[in-house]
Amino acid sequence: MPKIAQNRILENQRRIETAALELFTKQGFHGTNIREIAEHAEVSVGAIYTYYPTKEALYVTLVRNYKAHMEQLRDQMFSSLEDIFSKSDLKKFTSEIRGYVYNHAEFWLLMYIDAIEFKNQHFAEWFHNMPEQFRSRLGPVLSKAKRQPGWCGQDPAFAFATIYLHVITYFLIEKLLQGNRHLGVSDEQAMDKFIQLLSGGLWSSHETRSLKSRSNGKAPVARRKMPRVLSMTS
């Protein structure tokens, strides 16, 4: 029984999915037709239906494949983190996220496409419970940070999720939404300023303002004998 070379089949599928990705992220799912995909992939329309029962099946397959790839990249990115909240590691981390966004802009556009044209069906859990995702991957590193003198007392997983989402957003705006240096500085400067801002906080030396209850119920105010700043009366 004759059988076409297996890698010929895989090569055709790769070319079809690459062409589909490029066109879907340029025009949307419904804005792209099968004839264009076939032309870009240099196969016939009929050949596409050899591998994928429907146009939507092609979309679903490429989304699933890309998600798996991105999850792997994310885990690799995390595995190199050690002194997670030090400025040097934060700087390195933001640089890695930059690549994670800039080199895979099409992936993030797929997420937008899915939100609009597929009710976010295929990315529904992508952002779920991020602190817990980070604890399971970075548990020891996060615990280590928490034990260090000077740590702010916040949940390190929450802090890390905050940094991660903020940095991704920054690069998404720059890459996909024509941010065009939307914070008025270069990427590197924006990350440096963000790291400084987050490391030191808005207010220095415990001169925090309008302090009320703490979210974690533990209020280590007894350790601080700084005189309170007068409330605003103007």
Next chain:
Amino acid sequence: MPKIAQNRILENQRRIETAALELFTKQGFHGTNIREIAEHAEVSVGAIYTYYPTKEALYVTLVRNYKAHMEQLRDQMFSSLEDIFSKSDLKKFTSEIRGYVYNHAEFWLLMYIDAIEFKNQHFAEWFHNMPEQFRSRLGPVLSKAKRQPGWCGQDPAFAFATIYLHVITYFLIEKLLQGNRHLGVSDEQAMDKFIQLLSGGLWSSHETRSLKSRSNGKAPVARRKMPRVLSMTS
């Protein structure tokens, strides 16, 4: 010469644009057809072409109208800010951004649609030079913050832009991308923790780590005699 009531025309246009917005943000621009819009608006297909020369003209008109509305809302939101970086004002501000996102989810979906199906043509400047936008609207308030004792020394416009974008991102993920309490806590708790984190910083009492140059050139390192954490050697 007979003439339809002017407000009847406006009412028809309002109904057409409302139906178009609802369907575009549910299915995408190309995933929505004129017949569906007509049905939802309870007008005929022909009537739509009375008011809009093309389907795309309808889209452009509704985007332009919604942007104007959102810019007005944003200015209103900013006008109530006084002690901008105090915890109480930050809390109030995040609550207002929550409404700005949750009550106008369709607007943000329009932004995604535009990025995918129209190469971000109609939102190209939405995020441009945000710190400068904030300085022009909140100059006095930002300057006031900068002069207060304990201020971190950062550019207040940059800090405010950072807060603004982070909070919008949080609510966009919750509302459009099924975040489903993606930071593991409620909206209010997430905002409280974020405000605390940003106010106090990751590290307290100037026990900052891996400190090198400061972006503003002023490095008060002389006050800190803490021994350095050993560098990684693994």
Next chain:
DNA sequence: GTTCAAAAAACGAGCGTTCGCCTTTTATTA
């Protein structure tokens, strides 16, 4: 009767999918 808005029908092009045919590859048989 005239004018205008709106409805409904029609038009021509484009769409996703299927079908018939061709080519290539391998197995079978003489």
Next chain:
DNA sequence: TAATAAAAGGCGAACGCTCGTTTTTTGAAC
């Protein structure tokens, strides 16, 4: 070993439907 048959991949046209837009018809107002 060569010829033939069978199977599978692939191509391109065709099908039936949908699409955006235009045209024709209808209804209302004056």
